[in-house]
Amino acid sequence: MKQKFSDVSAFRHDPLRLFAQKGFGSSAPLVQLNLGFKPVYLVTDPLLARAVLKTDEAKIDKGYLVQKLRKVIGTSSITMSGPEQQKRRAIIHQHLARGIMNDYVPEIAGLIRRHAAFLVRENEFVAHDVTAPLALRIVASLLFGRDVLTSGDESALMKAVYTAETQMADGLFRIFPRTPWKAWRDYQERKLSREIMAVVVDRVRSRATSTSLLRAFDALNLTTEELRDEILLLLLAGHHTTGNAAAWVLYFLATEPGLADKIRKENLSLITEAGEVDPLRLPRAEFSLRLAREALRLYPPFYWFSREVREPTELGGKQLPKGTSLIISPWQIQHDPRNWPEPDKFRIDRTYNSPAYLPFGLGPRACVGIGLGLLELQLLALEIATACDVEILSEVPAPAPTPAVTLLPPRIRLRLRPRAPVSAVAQHTAA
Numbered sequence: 001m002k003q004k005f006s007d008v009s010a011f012r013h014d015p016l017r018l019f020a021q022k023g024f025g026s027s028a029p030l031v032q033l034n035l036g037f038k039p040v041y042l043v044t045d046p047l048l049a050r051a052v053l054k055t056d057e058a059k060i061d062k063g064y065l066v067q068k069l070r071k072v073i074g075t076s077s078i079t080m081s082g083p084e085q086q087k088r089r090a091i092i093h094q095h096l097a098r099g100i101m102n103d104y105v106p107e108i109a110g111l112i113r114r115h116a117a118f119l120v121r122e123n124e125f126v127a128h129d130v131t132a133p134l135a136l137r138i139v140a141s142l143l144f145g146r147d148v149l150t151s152g153d154e155s156a157l158m159k160a161v162y163t164a165e166t167q168m169a170d171g172l173f174r175i176f177p178r179t180p181w182k183a184w185r186d187y188q189e190r191k192l193s194r195e196i197m198a199v200v201v202d203r204v205r206s207r208a209t210s211t212s213l214l215r216a217f218d219a220l221n222l223t224t225e226e227l228r229d230e231i232l233l234l235l236l237a238g239h240h241t242t243g244n245a246a247a248w249v250l251y252f253l254a255t256e257p258g259l260a261d262k263i264r265k266e267n268l269s270l271i272t273e274a275g276e277v278d279p280l281r282l283p284r285a286e287f288s289l290r291l292a293r294e295a296l297r298l299y300p301p302f303y304w305f306s307r308e309v310r311e312p313t314e315l316g317g318k319q320l321p322k323g324t325s326l327i328i329s330p331w332q333i334q335h336d337p338r339n340w341p342e343p344d345k346f347r348i349d350r351t352y353n354s355p356a357y358l359p360f361g362l363g364p365r366a367c368v369g370i371g372l373g374l375l376e377l378q379l380l381a382l383e384i385a386t387a388c389d390v391e392i393l394s395e396v397p398a399p400a401p402t403p404a405v406t407l408l409p410p411r412i413r414l415r416l417r418p419r420a421p422v423s424a425v426a427q428h429t430a431a
């Protein structure tokens with residue numbers, strides 16, 4: 001009985017260490033984790049992980065974790081499956097595809113510059129305190145269109161996102177059920193923030209710009225509540241993911257010798273006569289792209305996710321009963337020395353077509369925001385490195401990240417010093 005729960009404490013307190021202990025060097029493609037009565041395996045072999053993720057959802061799906069999520073964030077394309085999910089996913093996918101994202105490049109670059117112009121006046125700042133709200137603002141702007149939300153609307157949405165995130169973290173790592181009082185209070189808090197959010201969505205629905213994602217959802221005839229849940233999902237999915245990785249992008253710009261110069265030089269080859277990045281040249285911008293990819297290799301925001309076997313299945317030489325949970329940890333796979341030489345080291349000379357690179361997942365439920373996530377990280381690197389010198393004020397190497405719902409960066413304290421006079425940065429921003 002005790003044996004069945006022997007990994008629970010390690011999983012709650014230091015999942016990265018548990019994944020490292022169980023995964024690195026294990027010759028078995030599936031390693032058992034003792035997390036309760038149900039069988040749970042860590043999938044350590046990247047090829048097997050890919051096969052699991054690509055398996056038809058009728059055989060292996062997202063499983064019980066989704067039920068937990070649904071309680072907190074409602075029913076949306078991350079917590080549904082089947083034809084309705086596929087329809088919604090297709091709309092989001094189409095809208096966030098890299099080709100369409102190109103039209104948003106000036107908008108996203110503008111938001112980054114506005115933040116930079118503000119930050120150069122600060123004596124210091126904590127990277128993640130800035131990058132997470134920036135990521136949220138970028139997603140909100142794609143969802144609704146530029147300047148559609150008032151600051152009151154924005155605060156209501158942020159409140160709903162933070163409430164959902166806090167409750168997700170609490171639910172995910174909880175072993176004992178909450179007291180009825182705490183459960184009731186959480187429910188009330190969730191209900192209130194989602195009701196307020198529905199009012200905002202209903203109000204801005206008609207004002208959303210014709211190119212916004214909200215308008216694209218019109219084709220689905222969703223109710224206000226359904227639309228609200230989709231919006232909450234997208235704000236959540238695009239927040240502590242890109243926001244976390246962006247903090248590491250700034251950290252590497254500050255600490256990797258010669259990196260910022262390379263990115264600056266790259267920027268020169270990308271800008272048009274108007275001084276804007278040409279989106280069509282971005283996929284060939286190798287240094288900024290590698291910086292983004294390496295940050296996601298070292299610190300994948302979704303450091304683990306899971307699947308559940310829906311029918312008895314043979315996998316990795318084991319016969320798995322229905323209900324078996326499979327944990328895939330991009331962090332473990334991307335730090336395993338068998339997959340990556342010098343796995344803990346930042347290296348700008350890597351290539352990422354390895355099967356052991358999975359920061360966005362894979363298969364029918366892979367991230368739909370890949371194009372947007374990479375674009376944001378690349379633009380952040382290009383805009384900041386070009387306009388500013390990034391100085392690190394906290395310790396190097398940085399302390400380890402904190403594994404919560406996502407892999408949260410430590411308090412990386414930075415200072416931005418304008419390379420051009422502050423007035424020029426501000427002028428550029430206003431343009």
Ligand code: HEM
Pocket residue numbers: 062077078079089092139233234235237238239241242245296300301302305306358359360361362364365366367368369370372373374
């Ligand atoms: C660097 C940033 C990002 C990373 C590393 C990331 C990672 C991931 C991963 C690993 C999954 C799959 C989880 C699983 O298989 O269970 C996922 C799903 C998802 N992501 Fe992202 N994501 C990022 C940015 C974004 C952005 C910016 C958006 C949109 C605004 C987004 C929207 C979604 C959605 C909607 C899903 C659910 C897809 C489905 O279930 O069909 N992500 N993301």
